[in-house]
Amino acid sequence: MHTQGSRPICINFNASIIAEQGAQANASEYVQSKLSNITLSEIDADLNSEIDLYRYTIETMPNGITSYIRGSYVNNLAKLILETWRTGNTNFWNKRPSSIAQKIIFEKPTAIFFSNRIVVLVNEIDFKIQYLRCESEFEIDRGAQYPLILENVIENAVTPLSTSPPSASVKFKMCESSPKLEINLADKPDDVVGRDGVTIHIQCNVPMSILESDPTSIYYEFAGNENGVVWEPIRNQSE
Structure with a gap:
């Protein structure tokens, strides 16, 4: 993100x-x-x-x-x-x-x-x-949310099954079906999310803060150096 x-x-x-x-x-x-x-x-x-x-x-x-x-x-x-x-x-x-x-x-x-x-x-x-840019990574286990996938060979579609929070008995709910797509992993389309994930861009419309307690994020600032004006990592975020 x-x-x-x-x-x-x-x-x-x-x-x-x-x-x-x-x-x-x-x-x-x-x-x-x-x-x-x-x-x-x-x-x-x-x-x-x-x-x-x-x-x-x-x-x-x-x-x-x-x-x-x-x-x-x-x-x-x-x-x-x-x-x-x-x-x-x-x-x-x-x-x-x-x-x-x-x-x-x-x-x-x-x-x-x-x-x-x-x-x-x-x-x-x-x-x-x-000017700041923050890069964060997070993982979502889709297998936990959609533990089963039904394949509809007649309509050439797939239907994920979601589960309710763990309880004495697991209840499944059918989600909306999606057409099956043949994907060539050597030339993955832009709109396909695979193991490489997807990048989400968020624009702040209020003054942006630096969260020092977030070890998963890397902050950059727009600054000048001998190579011109570039994005440089902020090493000491408390400054």
Whole structure:
């Protein structure tokens, strides 16, 4: 089974943190904790509203204090990254112009307003798209599902018999008959499944994850080396 897809990685922000005087260090740690582990989800209920993006204006008070006034809603940060990723991912697999490096530029003043009076002025967002391919193998014992095959010599067809889960008495059920085909194993037709099996292709429409606990799968990433851009196995999947 070949599963192909991608995921956003290495998300970096070109941004400025505005906080009350003396609270800059704590503000930096707080913002880092909020932006270092963003959950990308297509379900609005799963999105963190704390990282919503808004337009803003700047006002200077008579006492010299500068205020950042929140304006209209722009988008959720996670949703924006997901939308940008989806465009790149779709273009890549449809062989349209695409890029591993992605950049989101805010031409108008845009910021995140946290509830503890911390404002993050966002100018640009950079991230990479890691294109992935996973190859997995699995075996299905058709003999366990269809222990008997009836040959209909009159209609030149075969009828498999399936069984119900093991019990005190085994019950057989006749399945749909299929015409018999003469197969030359030296020139096997594409639609015939033999001992070599069949390849299933699956396209992920959500960010693809790497399952480190699956020893039967081999993961590849689209990367460049001295031979050009090729699919390379990911040796250390935890990276």
